[in-house]
Amino acid sequence: MNHSYPAGRGDDAQDDGAPGRHFIPVFSSDPCRLAAAGACLASESCQGPGGEMPGQAQPHGMPRRMVRRGEAIYRAGDAFGNLYQLYAGSVKLRVTCSSGVEQIVSFPMAGALLGLDGIEDGAHTCDAIALEDSVVCIIPFAELVASWGGNTMMALRLNKAIAQETGSYRRLLMALACMNSDERVASFLLDISGRLGASGYSSRQFVLKMTREDIAHHLGMQLETVSRVLGRLQSARVLEVRRRHLHILDPDALRKIGSGY
Amino acid sequence: MNHSYPAGRGDDAQDDGAPGRHFIPVFSSDPCRLAAAGACLASESCQGPGGEMPGQAQPHGMPRRMVRRGEAIYRAGDAFGNLYQLYAGSVKLRVTCSSGVEQIVSFPMAGALLGLDGIEDGAHTCDAIALEDSVVCIIPFAELVASWGGNTMMALRLNKAIAQETGSYRRLLMALACMNSDERVASFLLDISGRLGASGYSSRQFVLKMTREDIAHHLGMQLETVSRVLGRLQSARVLEVRRRHLHILDPDALRKIGSGY
DNA sequence: CGGGACATTGATTAAGATCAATTTAAGTGG
DNA sequence: CCACTTAAATTGATCTTAATCAATGTCCCG
Numbered sequence: 001m002n003h004s005y006p007a008g009r010g011d012d013a014q015d016d017g018a019p020g021r022h023f024i025p026v027f028s029s030d031p032c033r034l035a036a037a038g039a040c041l042a043s044e045s046c047q048g049p050g051g052e053m054p055g056q057a058q059p060h061g062m063p064r065r066m067v068r069r070g071e072a073i074y075r076a077g078d079a080f081g082n083l084y085q086l087y088a089g090s091v092k093l094r095v096t097c098s099s100g101v102e103q104i105v106s107f108p109m110a111g112a113l114l115g116l117d118g119i120e121d122g123a124h125t126c127d128a129i130a131l132e133d134s135v136v137c138i139i140p141f142a143e144l145v146a147s148w149g150g151n152t153m154m155a156l157r158l159n160k161a162i163a164q165e166t167g168s169y170r171r172l173l174m175a176l177a178c179m180n181s182d183e184r185v186a187s188f189l190l191d192i193s194g195r196l197g198a199s200g201y202s203s204r205q206f207v208l209k210m211t212r213e214d215i216a217h218h219l220g221m222q223l224e225t226v227s228r229v230l231g232r233l234q235s236a237r238v239l240e241v242r243r244r245h246l247h248i249l250d251p252d253a254l255r256k257i258g259s260g261y
Numbered sequence: 262m263n264h265s266y267p268a269g270r271g272d273d274a275q276d277d278g279a280p281g282r283h284f285i286p287v288f289s290s291d292p293c294r295l296a297a298a299g300a301c302l303a304s305e306s307c308q309g310p311g312g313e314m315p316g317q318a319q320p321h322g323m324p325r326r327m328v329r330r331g332e333a334i335y336r337a338g339d340a341f342g343n344l345y346q347l348y349a350g351s352v353k354l355r356v357t358c359s360s361g362v363e364q365i366v367s368f369p370m371a372g373a374l375l376g377l378d379g380i381e382d383g384a385h386t387c388d389a390i391a392l393e394d395s396v397v398c399i400i401p402f403a404e405l406v407a408s409w410g411g412n413t414m415m416a417l418r419l420n421k422a423i424a425q426e427t428g429s430y431r432r433l434l435m436a437l438a439c440m441n442s443d444e445r446v447a448s449f450l451l452d453i454s455g456r457l458g459a460s461g462y463s464s465r466q467f468v469l470k471m472t473r474e475d476i477a478h479h480l481g482m483q484l485e486t487v488s489r490v491l492g493r494l495q496s497a498r499v500l501e502v503r504r505r506h507l508h509i510l511d512p513d514a515l516r517k518i519g520s521g522y
Numbered sequence: 523c524g525g526g527a528c529a530t531t532g533a534t535t536a537a538g539a540t541c542a543a544t545t546t547a548a549g550t551g552g
Numbered sequence: 553c554c555a556c557t558t559a560a561a562t563t564g565a566t567c568t569t570a571a572t573c574a575a576t577g578t579c580c581c582g
Contacts (some may be wrong), residue, residue, distance in 0.1 A: 021314040095431065099521040101439040105431055117431070119424040124556070125431070139459070150411030159416075161382040163424040168354065168377070169430040170366055176437040177481030201564055211531065220438035227530055243529070243579070260360035442538070473561065484541055488562055504547070506562070 030165050063138045073114060073128040073136055080118025082138050086110055089134020090209045093117070094127045094217075104218035106168060107131070107210060109195055115141075131209040176220045179260065184219040185229040186258035189239075194250060204251070208244045233257075264477050272357055313399070323398045332398055334375060341379025350395020351470045355377070355388045357476075365448040365479035367429060368392070368471060376402075377426050392470040398519050437481045440521065445480040446490040447519035452499075454509060469505045494518075 025094065064087065067073055073084055076096065090109045096102045105126060108114055117123040148154040175184050197203030208215070216223040233239040240247035240255050248254055325348065326333055336344055337357065351370050357363045366387060368374055375397065379385040409415040436445050458464030469476075477484040494500040499515050501508035509515055 007475070069512060087443065095435060097435050097439065101521075103435050103438045105434060119420055119426045120352065125428065145413055145417065148416075150413070152406055152409060152411065152416070155413065155416035155420075156406065156410075159380055159419060159423060162420060162427060165376070166423060166427040166430060169387065169427060169434060173366060173430060173434055173437065174356060174358055174362075174364050176434065177364045177478070178319075178358065178360075216436070225570060231530075258411045260358075261361070484561080487539060492562075
């Protein structure tokens with residue numbers, strides 16, 4: 001019962017090949033991990049080690065912007081001009097439909113490319129709201145395209161990025177269409193866990209940056225239901241939940257639940 | 262009560278600027294309407310009037326393929342090599358998840374570009390199943406990319422096509438997350454109606470090419486529920502339903518329901 | 523040390539799933 | 553062309569899940 005906060009204290013350093021980073025910092029001080037993944041669209045020269053986190057540094061030659069918790073990076077209706085690479089922090093992408101109901105379409109984390117929703121017809125359709133103080137690299141779209149200079153590979157890279165977004169929507173679609181609330185929450189947690197793990201954080205212990213209401217609006221359910229499911233998973237000794245602090249006790253059980261028993 | 266089948270007999274020829282085509286033929290004999298819309302990716306030369314429908318003609322210089330009802334154009338797991346432009350007919354895009362539950366992610370109609378789900382990681386993730394005898398233009402992806410020859414405009418056109426697919430998934434997502442079954446069915450019918458209207462068919466009277474089960478699997482509900490909703494809409498004099506034959510009596514009422522009253 | 527946002531928990535209700543039985547239409551082959 | 557076969561659709565009865573309404577608890581921030 002005597003939890004050692006802050007959560008993220010890794011008892012799973014053997015988790016995967018990632019560096020043992022046991023705390024989840026508010027600000028990441030990594031070099032652009034997109035460059036490492038070959039996924040950085042900004043420029044080929046984005047390869048510097050740059051381990052420091054200077055307030056206004058521009059390792060890509062691209063401007064950065066700091067966004068405080070709750071602030072928008074862009075809003076639905078804004079003219080599409082830039083893509084944004086989320087350098088540090090986390091974000092919710094929200095669509096508000098005419099009747100005022102809101103849906104969270106995704107929770108991008110550090111490394112994600114934001115703003116693709118503006119490509120369809122020149123205006124953004126989502127609000128991108130920071131869930132914590134965050135930093136984005138601003139990538140002017142016109143410059144990006146110009147920088148390709150007829151290099152088809154670069155164009156295909158963007159294609160793939162958009163297609164990946166499509167794919168993630170398709171997966172969420174499946175969840176909403178065919179899963180019950182337990183399954184939805186389980187697969188949501190596994191998604192978060194997996195992405196944190198892939199970024200080198202603990203995939204077993206972490207802090208949710210979003211409210212229960214955000215999760216509910218993401219999974220197409222009510223916040224009370226989210227709370228109840230978490231409670232149930234805790235009773236079943238699959239999770240340990242303390243507010244936003246989450247500890248996955250039994251990943252296998254969670255996976256089983258997430259894929260429909 | 263004495264319906265004049267086949268449905269599609271337009272009592273709404275004034276519907277929009279489209280040519281008065283009152284029956285829905287199994288085979289369309291239109292020229293590539295994608296060329297007209299500037300959306301044909303296959304080639305710039307795809308502009309011929311070509312009103313005839315020769316079995317193996319290749320107006321794009323691209324091969325065509327005929328698919329019979331129930332056949333797959335491609336299947337999940339197939340290596341991604343081609344895009345397909347649906348020249349005539351209609352299709353369901355189906356994802357089957359590990360637990361065997363299936364979800365219909367979309368119902369592409371004539372003009373649609375198929376196969377984009379393969380771009381993400383080189384293999385298709387959906388089955389594309391013909392709902393009726395259909396014809397597709399096969400567009401080898403490598404050739405398509407090669408044909409751009411450094412022309413960024415063409416790359417951007419494909420970007421936009423993928424982004425549109427993303428957008429349509431986002432809209433379906435909203436429907437599944439925030440709408441009740443009446444609203445879902447109404448907005449589904451409006452979508453079909455709108456797309457038929459945009460293609461020059463009657464947007465008021467048409468034949469659904471898919472089963473109730475397909476619709477249910479698209480909207481995340483049970484086929485019985487689809488049937489009941491249609492029954493209710495019929496009682497409310499919003500629709501006239503006869504099996505697959507559908508007549509929208511009160512489009513305004515349907516729109517109201519579709520957007521949450 | 524409050525004050526307010528966020529979260530949990532309980533009781534009740536309603537929407538849709540599920541189970542089950544017909545009904546209807548569309549092919550199919552004699 | 554008609555009887556037969558089968559897939560699809562409708563309809564009814566019941567049950568389950570999650571929504572809704574409401575109260576209370578807890579933590580974080582100033």
